[in-house]
Amino acid sequence: MSIIISDEILCATRMTESEMKLEIAVMLFQKEKLTLGQASRFADMNRIAFQHLLASRQIPVHYDIKDLEKDIKNLQEMGIL
Template identity: 70%
Template sequence: MSIIISDEVLQTTQMSEAELLTEIAVLLFQKEKFTLGQASRFAKMNQLQFQRLLASRQIPLHYDINELREDIKSLEANNWR
């Protein structure tokens, strides 16, 4: 599924596309709809950058065994052994 963000929406919110994607990622992470990995990918950041963003906003990390498994799969898929 693709989402098209119109120029009108960007103008109304006075945000760039990257800023809007970041805000959506943060919101979905806070609501525990996105894992850390999913949110960082959606925001087009690496996980460390996204964690720093969360820390700057005093948003706690929620990290469970399923997220660990997802991260391990991602690392293996990228040959990070």
């Protein structure tokens, strides 16, 4: 699915298309509609840069036990742990 943001909307908000995508990504992440990875991809940013942006806005990163377990499993599969 593609989303088209009209020039009228961009002018009214005084934002570029990339700024609008970033704001949408932040909002959807904050509302827990997108994961960190999904939101960073939507914003066309790498994950670390997106996390820094969230931190600069004092938006906490949602990280629960399932995320920790998944990270541990991935690290084990990579032979790091």
